[in-house]
Amino acid sequence: MTESEWSRRAFLQTAAAAGGGAAVAKLGGAESARAATGPSSAPVAPDKFRVGFAVNGQKRSIDIDPRVTLLDALRDHLGLPGTKKGCDMGACGACTVHVDGRRVVSCLTLAASCEGKSVTTIEGLATGDKLHPVQAAFLEHDGFQCGYCTPGQIMSAVALIHEGHADSDANIREWMSGNICRCGAYPNIVDAVKSAAGFKSAITVKGSG
């Protein structure tokens, strides 16, 4: 991600916080959740929960409601919007990250359950200005159109190669099946994975140690 994009993000977040603060405060609590979905047995008031884990090699600590998913923690609490929210139900793979070296969907992972773990996101793949070989391969092979699913596709592809599943087109398709691309860039994604797998010795899943 370039510096100008970061600036745009920061501006949008600041603007949203300033303009919508009152509404957020009103809509954010348990009362509104109950009002929106009907009556239920008395819910427990949400308490803040402190959770610490490593993100892209850096130790981070955040105070969150226990309901916050790893996806929302990354995007809304840790300033890492590269991980995308698609379906938010584990069906599309846009939110794929690595936790302790395994690819998972961060939308179905509670941040609270990540205490002490090591998380790698798309922002953690490159080394300085040098793209990770899978990122470079997606660029080279045009493995995307709109790009929204791409961070998840790349995180899955990095893991797939590490797992040893990049040995045929059919296996790449099967083992990328958790990542949906509504633009239909699949043929180029398969090419990118195949190409990157040729650099296998240079590819490691970060955060596995």
Place this chain on the structure above:
Amino acid sequence: MYPFRYESARDLNQLGSGVAGTEFLGGGTDLMQLMKDNVRRPDRLIDISALPSLDTIEFNGVLKIGALARMSDVGEHAAVKEQYPVISQALLASASPQVRNMARIGGNLLQRTRCVYFRDQAGACNKRVPGSGCSAIGGENRMHAVLGGSDHCVATHASDLAVALVALDAVVVTHRPQGGRRIALENFHLLPGDTPQIENVLEPGELIVAIEVPASPLARRSLYRKVRDRASFEFALASAAVALTVADGKIRAARIALGGVGTKPWRARDAEAALAGQPAEQSAFEAAAALALAGAKPLEQNGFKIQLAQRNLVRALQSAVG
């Protein structure tokens, strides 16, 4: 999602007994979906995923899978692939690689149905709200069960793994404060009857700690065949777990279970008995498949599943014979 208190359990013996409103969190792949949909509203969530020693996979004549072993680890385990191919195949045909890295074996057996009326509050569902009715029986029921349904519920059990395990006489090992139990998987899940909200024999607070599967020549010659609406990352329309021993062109023994068509993982004992002693050929497979679906009751949209399940079973048996 409704608010809840979150706790991380470190000791199996300090879980205590079941308290209403308390749920266990393992991999979370099903529970989180249901909590986001407000179908399940625990006010206390006990994260058991860090409990020690429950994620092991051991094979010493018996396969013992810890309840917190991940689907991916079991599916790719060398002894499982060699001694119990049907288990590995059922797991690797389930969900997506990411979900398999999260979901645990115990939770897989306890996953809730994919019936849309169970997950969508707009419809009536006797599983979700007992006594509210069943919108599926007169509604969209293409995906629903043809075996084991009642006037109150026709939802399928969604697990592929459970189908493989029930074919191989797996045993569920549990933990309770007053002492654990061993429960044959075949007796673990319940037919819906008039209490579809009660899906298994677990007591409140009782936790699955392991699954045990005996080794056998049958298990070594086993396979899983799954038919679905898309090539991958989809639940079964019809699936079959089969295990055979064959000598001199005749079937000595067979184990058969069906998925995607039953309200619980469906062991087809009549079909197994019919195959024993028969020549390992098409006509015997077709007769067994007819028996396996003999009690099927189609709904308006899912009649196709009967023939699909039969043909899929015949193909599975053909492949198992080789």
